[in-house]
Amino acid sequence: MSLKTIRPATGFKEYLPKEYQDLIDDGPFLRQRKVSELGSFKEAIEEHPMCAGCAMTLFIRLVFVALPSLEHTVICGTAGCGRLAITQGAVPFVYGNYGDTNAVATGLKRGLDIRFKDQPKDVVVMAGDGGLADIGFHAVMHSWFRKEKFTTIMLDNEVYGNTGGQDSGMTQKGMVMKMAPTGKKFEKMDMLGLAKTAGVAYTARISTTNPTRIANTIRKAVLIAREVGPTFIQAYTSCNIEYAIPTPKVIDDARDVEKDRYGFAEYFSDEAQSYWDESEKERKRLRKAAKKIK
Amino acid sequence: MGNKKKTQYRVVTGPEGILPPAATLMGISLPEEGEGLVEGEIVSEAEALEKAAIALLTRKNPTLFPGPLVLWGWNDHTDEKAKYFFDVANELPGIRIIPMPDYRPIYPKIDPEAVINPCHPNLTVLHNKIEACVFIGVHCHYASITLKIIRAGTNCYTIALCAEAGHEDAMASVPNFDIEKLIRFKDTIIKVKKNGIKPLYEGLGIVPTGWSQIASLKGKTPIKPEEELVEAGVSGAFSNELESGLDDNAE
Numbered sequence: 001m002s003l004k005t006i007r008p009a010t011g012f013k014e015y016l017p018k019e020y021q022d023l024i025d026d027g028p029f030l031r032q033r034k035v036s037e038l039g040s041f042k043e044a045i046e047e048h049p050m051c052a053g054c055a056m057t058l059f060i061r062l063v064f065v066a067l068p069s070l071e072h073t074v075i076c077g078t079a080g081c082g083r084l085a086i087t088q089g090a091v092p093f094v095y096g097n098y099g100d101t102n103a104v105a106t107g108l109k110r111g112l113d114i115r116f117k118d119q120p121k122d123v124v125v126m127a128g129d130g131g132l133a134d135i136g137f138h139a140v141m142h143s144w145f146r147k148e149k150f151t152t153i154m155l156d157n158e159v160y161g162n163t164g165g166q167d168s169g170m171t172q173k174g175m176v177m178k179m180a181p182t183g184k185k186f187e188k189m190d191m192l193g194l195a196k197t198a199g200v201a202y203t204a205r206i207s208t209t210n211p212t213r214i215a216n217t218i219r220k221a222v223l224i225a226r227e228v229g230p231t232f233i234q235a236y237t238s239c240n241i242e243y244a245i246p247t248p249k250v251i252d253d254a255r256d257v258e259k260d261r262y263g264f265a266e267y268f269s270d271e272a273q274s275y276w277d278e279s280e281k282e283r284k285r286l287r288k289a290a291k292k293i294k
Numbered sequence: 295m296g297n298k299k300k301t302q303y304r305v306v307t308g309p310e311g312i313l314p315p316a317a318t319l320m321g322i323s324l325p326e327e328g329e330g331l332v333e334g335e336i337v338s339e340a341e342a343l344e345k346a347a348i349a350l351l352t353r354k355n356p357t358l359f360p361g362p363l364v365l366w367g368w369n370d371h372t373d374e375k376a377k378y379f380f381d382v383a384n385e386l387p388g389i390r391i392i393p394m395p396d397y398r399p400i401y402p403k404i405d406p407e408a409v410i411n412p413c414h415p416n417l418t419v420l421h422n423k424i425e426a427c428v429f430i431g432v433h434c435h436y437a438s439i440t441l442k443i444i445r446a447g448t449n450c451y452t453i454a455l456c457a458e459a460g461h462e463d464a465m466a467s468v469p470n471f472d473i474e475k476l477i478r479f480k481d482t483i484i485k486v487k488k489n490g491i492k493p494l495y496e497g498l499g500i501v502p503t504g505w506s507q508i509a510s511l512k513g514k515t516p517i518k519p520e521e522e523l524v525e526a527g528v529s530g531a532f533s534n535e536l537e538s539g540l541d542d543n544a545e
Contacts, residue, residue: 009367009376012360014510015391017408018518021510049401087399 048085053247056237066218080128102143123150129170144198157239165242201229201272207258305334317462353426364431378476388495407504412436
């Protein structure tokens with residue numbers, strides 16, 4: 001959590017594995033990397049044990065690129081497919097128990113704010129639909145009611161993927177799964193509506209079709225959470241195993257679902273909107289000034 | 295030192311079996327300042343340091359496992375501590391340095407010559423045939439589990455030089471291990487050698503381990519072995535047999 005943590009103590013660099021040396025020399029720390037730069041720098045996540053073609057992994061990879069200050073971020077997650085990849089990232093990860101992820105994140109965020117008064121520290125909850133909408137629902141809602149200043153990202157694969165295909169609250173009504181043979185009985189939960197009602201400052205619904213848009217949305221959510229209040233991103237990250245989507249067709253499926261029912265949508269509270277407009281103006285001014293200097 | 299109840303249980307080199315009891319549950323207590331712990335028994339700090347020095351000088355493939363607290367330059371103090379760490383290393387012939395840079399579960403595969411991971415430290419110990427090791431700068435909760443896994447499945451003599459209270463599950467441990475104690479440890483190693491303990495390995499210095507360290511210490515840019523094969527035109531070195539499928543009937 002200190003800038004110096006990405007600097008080895010004197011004499012130790014040559015004893016570090018190559019992957020760590022690369023992270024120090026050409027990693028994503030201390031400067032914001034762009035999606036267009038992917039492949040030209042050492043990413044915070046590289047190897048992972050997720051299934052081939054997993055859309056969730058692509059999304060997680062993009063989150064690691066998008067986080068506005070990786071070296072000052074703690075990710076909080078829970079059981080589920082996602083954390084298998086998230087824990088491989090070069091960012092501190094705190095494993096909340098199933099159900100209390102947002103409560104753990106609350107404690108972390110408040111503690112970090114007390115400990116580091118002059119340095120904003122971002123806490124990001126990233127977990128699946130089971131961890132956030134079903135089992136972690138009460139902690140998620142109450143963190144929103146309390147206006148806790150961190151981002152919650154739901155990796156919505158619409159199923160309990162790594163326990164054999166049970167339906168979750170986020171599964172579409174009528175969907176027949178391996179462990180829901182008679183079909184899902186209820187409507188998909190309206191988490192975005194609930195978030196808005198609970199007073200979340202910024203919400204977005206997104207799919208894995210457009211990497212730049214994903215990065216921009218994540219960045220926006222984290223920056224707004226830092227200054228204004230809770231933010232929520234609901235991302236469609238299909239489970240190609242449980243939904244039997246052929247690996248090469250995963251992005252095609254994301255496009256179809258996006259067109260059909262998961263189109264990009266974002267909502268700003270008034271306060272979040274005015275903060276974002278102001279900060280956009282400031283960024284434009286700085287960009288212009290930098291161009292002039294060049 | 296004298297008031298603590300004695301226990302029959304001894305924390306000795308394993309393999310002790312898949313689930314060894316936590317030493318603390320078996321009645322082993324932690325040493326106070328000025329004391330050390332050797333195989334579960336509280337002794338003087340000097341004796342603990344001596345036993346640790348002898349193990350590192352006489353057992354096969356001695357290795358230092360620096361953890362994040364000493365490995366990363368958190369502040370000036372860690373930089374200073376690193377200097378004394380290397381002073382100790384240079385007094386141990388044939389010593390290897392395998393870092394534990396963080397606690398990420400390294401899946402799908404770790405490189406046991408390059409790194410040790412608290413989730414499966416036995417892989418590194420077994421692969422490198424390490425029979426004596428030092429943990430330094432590892433956060434206590436990870437050190438405790440790591441020491442237990444090593445005691446469970448390997449014959450490695452574990453030494454925990456802990457900046458806090460020490461570790462019951464190590465074969466030798468000294469608490470509050472600061473720079474002064476690192477200097478004392480170096481002096482102890484020198485004294486032990488002078489007193490006639492013949493080091494198993496001759497010569498001075500650190501033995502590099504793994505392709506990455508070897509390249510870096512030679513001043514070269516490390517290139518992964520598989521990338522080297524590709525550069526040499528031997529691409530897909532391991533793919534052929536997988537492409538053709540494995541012969542189930544092959545002996």
